[in-house]
Amino acid sequence: MVTRKIPRVQEIALPILRDGLPGVLVTSWGPDILDRQFPWVNIRRLGGLPVDVDLLDRAVVEVTAYTDTNLIDCENLLLDARQVLWNAWKNQVVVPDKGSISSYFETLGPTQFDSPYDDTWRVQYLVQLGLRPIRN
Numbered sequence: 001m002v003t004r005k006i007p008r009v010q011e012i013a014l015p016i017l018r019d020g021l022p023g024v025l026v027t028s029w030g031p032d033i034l035d036r037q038f039p040w041v042n043i044r045r046l047g048g049l050p051v052d053v054d055l056l057d058r059a060v061v062e063v064t065a066y067t068d069t070n071l072i073d074c075e076n077l078l079l080d081a082r083q084v085l086w087n088a089w090k091n092q093v094v095v096p097d098k099g100s101i102s103s104y105f106e107t108l109g110p111t112q113f114d115s116p117y118d119d120t121w122r123v124q125y126l127v128q129l130g131l132r133p134i135r136n
Contacts, residue, residue, distance in 0.1 A: 005133040007098040009045050009059040012131055013085065015095050017041060020084030024077065038068040038120065041081050048128060057131045060107060064124035066115060074121035078110050082125060094134065103130030 010028040017026045025031070025040040041063065048059040063085070065078035087093075089104040108126035115122035 005054045006050065006057045006131060007095075007133060009057075009061055009129060009131060010043065011098045012095050012101060013043050013061065013129065015098075016088045016093060016101075017043070017081060017084055020087070021077075021080060036117070038066055039073070039077050040066040041077065042066070046126065051130075055132065056102065058103070058128050059131060060126060060128050062124055062126055064122060066117065066120050066122050068120045071112065071121050071123075074123045075110060075112075078123045078125060082106075082110070082127075085127065085129070089129075097134065099131060099133040101129050102132040103128070 014026060014028060021041060025037050027040070027042050028044060030042060044062045046060045046062050048057065050057045063078065063081055065074050065081060067074040067077055085101065086104055089101040092100055094100045105128040106125060107128055110123055110125045113122045113124060
């Protein structure tokens with residue numbers, strides 16, 4: 001049986017964002033239309049490379065904010081999500097039984113895109129997060 005030490009980026013980022021953004025839907029996959037609610041933040045791993053498959057992964061993550069109000073609210077939501085992840089790195093927040101963010105490097109700053117959902121706004125950024133497992 002394979003014993004993997006490095007957690008998936010979602011196992012670190014989702015609990016951090018959910019804790020830091022109360023009242024916001026935080027997902028790693030777009031919910032069905034009946035379950036979709038706004039405001040909403042979605043994260044998705046786009047790539048990245050491990051430095052050491054047991055000790056350090058560097059995941060490139062797309063963080064996307066959606067709102068159904070206006071562009072300013074959407075930009076603010078994304079900036080809040082960015083701040084939550086930044087603070088988790090700066091304060092070395094540990095997600096129990098998973099690990100922590102050991103580095104933070106933005107590869108694309110906040111950018112507005114067309115939203116695929118009617119009457120909504122979409123802003124996203126890309127960040128490389130270093131991920132470390134919990135210490136045994």
